[in-house]
Amino acid sequence: MIFTNLFARNDLSSELRFSGLDLPAEVVADLQAILPRMAERTVTAITVEVPSYTRAFSGRMGQTIENAVRMALRAFLRLAIRAHDSDPAATLSPALDGAYELGRGEARQGRTMDALLSAYRVGARVAWRELSATVVAAGLTADTVARFAELVFAFIDELSASSVAGHADELATTGRVRQRYLERLVKQLLAGEPAETLRASAEKADWHPPETLTAVLVAEAQTRGLAARFGQSTLQLSEDLPGVEASESLAVLLVPDLDGRHRGQLRSALQGRRALVGPARPWTQAQSSYRRALRARDLTLDEDIIDTDEHLVELVLTADREALADLRRQALAPLADLRPNTADRLAETLRSWLLHQGQRDAVAADLFVHAQTVRYRMTQLRELYGDRLHDPRTILELTVALGVPS
Incomplete structure (x- = not known):
């Protein structure tokens, strides 16, 4: 848990940081008596000074948060007056747990930590104003009052750190979960899953199509x-x-x-x-x-x-390469008995002739040869194919067969 990690980072400094105060019993009683009023004033101040919490603190939610503030303040007082041989981690655990969950809640609501950290600062100021009035009125020494102030702000530091950790953990968890949902959606898209399945997965991944x-x-x-x-x-x-x-x-x-x-x-x-x-x-x-x-x-x-x-x-x-190869063999069968170089030249010429619709000069320019060379080669091709070069079906087969250079 987060509170364990907080104290594990430096046990000696935490022990000194949260060493208890020797307070008279009547002062302890006075401090405990002002807890309800202090919690109420803290919530009111946060509502006024942190506008984004105005709605969240209204109604039943406000009462829940006020109870949480009261619990945190009780934890602080127990920490301040605890025996020197008691464990500060055990004293703080409930408050730090609550702060951790507050941070997670902020992340789930899509908010940054700015508002919550501002609320902690406001809470610390208001709480210290109430606490200091009580301890000063009790005639405690300046050193004791100063130590009390140190404890207040050390406590707020720990709460803030716990909330920051909760916020980061929730974002990391949410991010990983959403990433898994997105990856599943991609796989479903690539697999051609039904539209209803895709829409459901998109909604689960919070992805807007x-x-x-x-x-x-x-x-x-x-x-x-x-x-x-x-x-x-x-x-x-x-x-x-x-x-x-x-x-x-x-x-x-x-x-x-x-x-x-x-x-x-x-x-x-x-x-x-x-x-x-x-x-x-x-x-x-x-x-x-x-x-x-x-x-x-x-x-x-x-x-x-x-x-x-x-x-x-x-x-x-090239959708069916085997079919294309078969078509090429059939369409170019008249050239099969020629020498390979001659067959290649005639096939190249026939392809250009088909693509340029029989325009001799365009074919010559395409092949970088003289127009008379084109005429000579086409004469050879007409001898090999005969009247088939005037047959639309043969022209179609040759055009497809020669459409992509081999």
Whole structure:
């Protein structure tokens, strides 16, 4: 527990810091008598001076907090008048437990520690005003009064430290839990789980769905700071990616609402990295974008950023590589008996001729040859194919077969 850690850090200094005072019995009685009034005034002062607590301290909640303040003050008085051989940790445990839970509560409410620490400072001032009036009226020595003040502020320090620890622990726990929920959501998105399942997981992870998600595959080593550039709704996963071997060391980011005219922002953010970018899809269909990005791994393109929206033809033509290879063999069967170099040159010429719709000069410019060379090669091709070069079905098969260079 937190109070154990607080005293473990320096047992000797804590023992000296919280050594008890020898107070007359009547002074102890007077101090105990003012506890209810002191607790009430402390809560009132905090309500006035720490505006964010005004609502929290109203009604039944205010009474609960006042009781907690009263308990803390009792713990302090027991600490101040305890026997010298008693254990300060045991005396403080309940108060420190309460302070720890207060810190956790602030984190759960989404607040920083600023308000609670301000409340402690206000409480210390008000409590000391009430306590000092009593001990001064009792005629205690200046040294005793000074020691009493030291104890008050040492006590507040311990309460503050305990609350800070509770706040940090709750944030860490909440962050870890939410991260697990987000990771589960990403896995469900990539697996194409039903929309109802995805919505339930998004709600549990406190993740507000965007209109679209775009899958981006990058090397895991290049993800540092990348998600932050796309906004808080960006999802990321670096382990157990479907269809990816662990040895590939890839990560996926699901980027919100960067479609259409915003696509350029995505490319700008990825500059300096190698990335495969899927299409923007409605967020419940993110699996489609992810699969497209995975497919882009098979493209032989000399580009750092491969945007699949710009390479749809290549993706279609390589969707079934075995079928493409069979089609290529069938469509280029007339060239099979030629020498390899001759067959390659004619296939290259036929591809350019199809893509340039038979414009001889354009084909010559594309292949860096003379127009007469193009004419000669096309004569050879017409002899090999005959009338089939005028058949629409043959033209379609040749165009697909030669659409992606081998």
